Amino acid sequence: MPSRLLSFVVPATCWVCGGPAPDAAPLCAGCRRALPWLPAGCCPRCALPAHGRGGCPAERLAFDAAVSVVAYEGAASSVVRAVKDRGGLALVPMMGAQLVAALPADLLRGARVVPVPPHPLRGRLRGFDAAGLLAAELATRTGRPLDADLLRRRGGWWRRQRGATRAERLATGRLVVEVRRPIPPPAVAALVDDVHTTGATLHACALALRAAGCERVVAVTWARAL
Template identity: 45%
Template sequence: MPLSLLLSLLAPPLCLACGAAAQVHQPLCGRCRGGLRWLPPEQAGAGVPLWAAVSYEGPARALVRALKFRGAVALADAMAAQMAANAPPGLLESRALVPVPMHPARRRRRGFNQAKEIAAALGRRCGLPLADCLERPAGAARGSQVGLGREERLSALTGSVRFRRGAAVPLRALLVDDVVTTGATFAACAVALAHAGVRDVGGIAYARTPGR
């Protein structure tokens, strides 16, 4: 029996954001769910049409951090449920879901790519194929992007993402990530997909950093 399941049997689930009691399969309590700030359907991001479900603050931030740093992969499904229930009409149709790739060294340390977990959960919910067709070459720069401006991030990212050799080329792709900040990572991924022959690229994220 997985440890997480064992723990949920031994102790009632607690809200990841505030520690209050939560329902089974609900990572947030009712009050924190009510505190999520939903974002409008129309958003721009470095030239790639993209949509993020909620603002990256408060309970949404707690969820993303729990997924990333505690390895609670089951949380990806809770995020995917929120995304699927609120996505603009047509966004989650007739597209392959392409996770934003993670640098291989970081992927090894963490043990999983949270973007891929969210994409897989979304795919299961919406009946869309997963196309894990992008990668970050091991030699690519992977310094922190904190403090860099949009242009600097873009130029640092161009060439840092490439299409995986031999992967099938989807006709229409929807890039998936946990958090979008400037959209520069989505843009670099969109360039790699376009070069490979993908004709239509959009993006979806669970959360978006406010004030951008």
């Protein structure tokens, strides 16, 4: 009863359209329906529903599997922006629940949950670390251990890689990530970010995890850029 009373006194509003949302839900029914769900049968390696001419873009990347829930467009990109830019923390449990429902059974078996580290400058300016929040939510919901600050962006800058081929630069995005401490066995990581775009950031993190002895890295993201 108290929560009903509260929702009467302070009507919940949808984080995407600003309209009324029922029962303190973060989205109204219309925006929830408008989420661009990925179809069943997406590629287990890159999470795309279909490959372009170049084949699976994750074939040369350092993570072993990838899973996402929605396409990064429309209402889904509004949700991501609401978390990052407007502090829409009430959206994170919804995103976590949707991710857990979409995870293939046993995908996270033995895994530690590791968020993609925030850019130090961006973290300081905006303060909302979507990857960290989502990783904590995923760890809670799956019962897997959370290793919140295992990874760090070295120097906080996109370091220039002299001599690297264009493909290598694209693949690593010039991002240098380091692992702060040994990873206890079984060294399996569920690498969490809010959005999977080119895979360059996930690749840079997966490279660091592999160099530190990780046997398997699964990229877990809420939204996938098509």
